[in-house]
Amino acid sequence: MGQYLGRRALHGLVSLIGLLVLVFFLARLTGDPTNLFLPLDASLEARQEFAERHGFTDPLLTQFGRYVGDLARLDFGISIRQQRPAMDAALEAFPTTLKLAAVTMTLAIGLALVVGALAAYRPGGLFDRTANVISLAGASAPDFWVAIVGILLFAVTLRWLPTSGTGTWLHWIMPIAVLLIRPFGLLVQVVRGTMIGALSSAYVKTARAKGVKERAIIFVHALRNSTLPVITVAGDQAAAIVNGAVIVETIFGWPGIGKLMIDSIIQRDFAIVQATVLLTAVAIFSMNIVIDVAYAVLDPRIRHN
Amino acid sequence: MPAASEPAYKEPGERQVRRAILLLWGDRFAFVAALYLLIVIFFALFGPWLLGDMATALNLRLRNAPPGSIDLGWEFILGADALGRSILARLIVASRNTMGIAAAAVALAMLCGGTLGLIAGYAGKWPGTIIMRLADILMSFPSLLLALLVLFVFEPGVKNVMIVLAITRIPIYLRTTRAEVLEIRERMFVTAARAMGAGSIRIVVRHVIPIVAPTLITIAAIDFAFVMLAESALSFLGVGIQPPEFTWGAMVALGRNYLGSAWWLAFWPGLAIMSTTLALNLLSNWARTATDPTQRWRLEVTDKQNG
Numbered sequence: 001m002g003q004y005l006g007r008r009a010l011h012g013l014v015s016l017i018g019l020l021v022l023v024f025f026l027a028r029l030t031g032d033p034t035n036l037f038l039p040l041d042a043s044l045e046a047r048q049e050f051a052e053r054h055g056f057t058d059p060l061l062t063q064f065g066r067y068v069g070d071l072a073r074l075d076f077g078i079s080i081r082q083q084r085p086a087m088d089a090a091l092e093a094f095p096t097t098l099k100l101a102a103v104t105m106t107l108a109i110g111l112a113l114v115v116g117a118l119a120a121y122r123p124g125g126l127f128d129r130t131a132n133v134i135s136l137a138g139a140s141a142p143d144f145w146v147a148i149v150g151i152l153l154f155a156v157t158l159r160w161l162p163t164s165g166t167g168t169w170l171h172w173i174m175p176i177a178v179l180l181i182r183p184f185g186l187l188v189q190v191v192r193g194t195m196i197g198a199l200s201s202a203y204v205k206t207a208r209a210k211g212v213k214e215r216a217i218i219f220v221h222a223l224r225n226s227t228l229p230v231i232t233v234a235g236d237q238a239a240a241i242v243n244g245a246v247i248v249e250t251i252f253g254w255p256g257i258g259k260l261m262i263d264s265i266i267q268r269d270f271a272i273v274q275a276t277v278l279l280t281a282v283a284i285f286s287m288n289i290v291i292d293v294a295y296a297v298l299d300p301r302i303r304h305n
Numbered sequence: 306m307p308a309a310s311e312p313a314y315k316e317p318g319e320r321q322v323r324r325a326i327l328l329l330w331g332d333r334f335a336f337v338a339a340l341y342l343l344i345v346i347f348f349a350l351f352g353p354w355l356l357g358d359m360a361t362a363l364n365l366r367l368r369n370a371p372p373g374s375i376d377l378g379w380e381f382i383l384g385a386d387a388l389g390r391s392i393l394a395r396l397i398v399a400s401r402n403t404m405g406i407a408a409a410a411v412a413l414a415m416l417c418g419g420t421l422g423l424i425a426g427y428a429g430k431w432p433g434t435i436i437m438r439l440a441d442i443l444m445s446f447p448s449l450l451l452a453l454l455v456l457f458v459f460e461p462g463v464k465n466v467m468i469v470l471a472i473t474r475i476p477i478y479l480r481t482t483r484a485e486v487l488e489i490r491e492r493m494f495v496t497a498a499r500a501m502g503a504g505s506i507r508i509v510v511r512h513v514i515p516i517v518a519p520t521l522i523t524i525a526a527i528d529f530a531f532v533m534l535a536e537s538a539l540s541f542l543g544v545g546i547q548p549p550e551f552t553w554g555a556m557v558a559l560g561r562n563y564l565g566s567a568w569w570l571a572f573w574p575g576l577a578i579m580s581t582t583l584a585l586n587l588l589s590n591w592a593r594t595a596t597d598p599t600q601r602w603r604l605e606v607t608d609k610q611n612g
C-alpha cells in the first residue's frame with residue numbers, strides 16, 4: 001500500500017511540475033504587460049525602464065530560470081498590479097473558494113447518496129423516474145444560465161436574496177445552489193446506476209433470505225459496495241468545481257480564487273496567475289492523494305496488492 | 306466501460322432498426338429527446354441557409370420587444386434582442402455554430418486521443434509513459450481554466466475554441482484507448498496474427514481498431530454534451546466565440562446586460578443549451594440500458610404490463 005501511494009504521489013508531482021512549466025510559458029505568451037500598465041502617452045524610455053525593472057526584456061529562458069530559483073526559496077513573485085507578494089493575494093482569496101467548495105460537495109454527496117439509493121430501490125417507479133429526470137437536468141444545466149435565472153427570479157423579481165457580494169448567510173444560498181446542481185446530478189446518476197446493480201446481486205438476495213431489514217440492505221449492504229465509483233466521480237467533481245467557481249464567483253462577485261484568476265489573466269498579472277495556478281494544483285494534488293488513501297482503505301484488492 | 310459488443314446473432318439490418326425504434330418507444334423521455342435532437346440537427350444543417358438574413362436584420366423600433374405575441378410576425382414569438390433582431394431566428398442560426406464546434410472538437414479529440422492511445426498502448430514502455438504523463442498534466446487541472454489561459458494567448462474564435470476544447474478532452478479518449486489496447490494485445494487472436502507474421506500496423510488496423518472504435522464512439526456521444534456546455538461557458542466569459550459569429554452561450558452573455566429589463570434575451574438561449582444537453586443525456590442513458598442485456602427488459606415491457 002505504501003508503495004502504491006508513493007507511486008501515485010510521484011505521478012502527481014510530475015504533473016504538477018509539468019503544469020507549472022506550461023503555465024509559465026503560456027502566461028508569457030499572452031503579451032507584454034508593459035503596455036497595459038503604463039498610460040498610453042508614456043514615453044518609450046519609460047516603457048523600456050518599466051520592462052527592464054520587471055525583467056520582461058530578458059530572454060524567456062532566463063526569466064524561467066529566475067522563476068524556478070525563486071520558487072525554490074518559496075518566493076512566488078510580486079504582483080505588479082497589487083504591489084504585494086502574489087502568494088498573499090492568492091492565499092487571501094483561497095479560503096473563500098475552499099469554504100464554498102467544501103459546503104457544496106458535502107451537500108451534493110449527502111443528498112445524492114440518499115436520493116440515488118431511494119431511486120434505485122424501485123427502478124422504473126415514480127420516485128425513480130422523477131429523480132432520474134431531475135438529476136439528468138441538473139447534470140445538463142449550464143451553470144452560468146442557472147445563476148442568471150436565479151438572480152432574475154430570487155433577487156430581481158422576488159427580492160428574497162441579494163444579487164451579489166458576500167456578508168450574510170443569505171449571500172451563500174445562490175452560489176451554493178448553482179454550484180451544487182451539476183455534481184449532485186452526476187452523483188445521483190452514479191449512485192443510482194451502481195445501486196441498481198448491487199441490489200440485484202447475489203449477496204443482497206442472500207441478505208434478504210436471511211431476513212435482514214430492508215433499510216439495512218439498502219444503506220449497509222448495497223450502498224457500501226457502491227462507494228468506490230461514487231468516490232471517483234466525487235473527486236473529479238470536486239476538482240471540476242473550480243471551473244464552476246470561476247463562473248459563480250464572477251457572476252456573484254465573490255472574492256475567491258476563481259475571480260482572482262480571471263482578473264489577473266485579463267490584467268496580465270503573471271505572478272498572481274502563477275501563484276493561483278500553483279495553489280489550485282497543490283490543492284487538487286492533495287485531494288487526489290486523500291482519494292487514493294480512501295481507495296486503499298476501502299478496497300481490499302488495492303490494500304493487499 | 307460498457308463495450309458495445311457484437312450481438313450474438315446477426316439480424317437483417319431492417320429488423321435491427323425496427324427493434325431499436327421499438328426499444329426507443331419503450332422510454333418515452335428518450336423518444337421525445339430523439340425527436341428534439343433530430344429537429345436541432347435539421348436546424349444546424351439548414352437553419353443559416355433558411356433564416357440567415359432574418360437573424361441579422363436590424364429593426365430598432367422592435368428593440369427588446371417582449372415575447373409571447375405574434376402581432377409583430379411569427380418570428381418574434383420569443384421576442385427581439387437589443388437591436389430588434391428576432392430571437393427565434395438567431396437561436397436557429399446559432400445552432401449551427403453551437404453544434405458544429407462541439408462536434409468538431411469531439412471528433413478531433415477522439416482522433417488525436419485514439420491515435421495517441423494506440424501508440425501509448427502498443428509502442429512500448431517509454432513513449433507510453435511520456436504520453437500518459439502529459440495526459441496527467443491535462444487531467445490534473447480544471448479544464449475551463451486551462452482553456453481560459455490558452456484563449457488569452459491565441460485569439461479567440463471558432464477555430465481556436467474548437468482546438469482548445471479538443472485538447473482538454475483528449476485525455477479521456479487516450480486513457481480509454483490505451484486501457485483497451487493493453488487488454489486486446491494479450492488476446493489469443495492477436496498472438497495468432499503475430500505468429501502468422503502480421504506486422505504491428507496490420508494488427509492495429511485489422512484487430513485492435515475495430516474493437517476500440519465502438520467504445521470511443523460511445524464516449525464521444527456522451528462527451529458531446531459536456532463539450533457543448535464548456536463552449537457555452539467560454540463564450541459566456543467572453544473568450545469563446547466573438548461577434549459577428551455567435552452561439553447560444555454568447556447569446557446568454559449578451560442578454561446578461563439586460564437582465565433587469567428584458568429577461569428573454571438570456572433566458573431562451575440558455576434553455577436551448579439545457580434542453581439539448583438534457584436530450585443528449587437522456588438518449589445516452591437509454592442507449593446504455595438498451596445495450597445492457599441484463600437491463601434491456603425494462604424497455605421491452607409495455608405500459609399495460611407496467612400498470
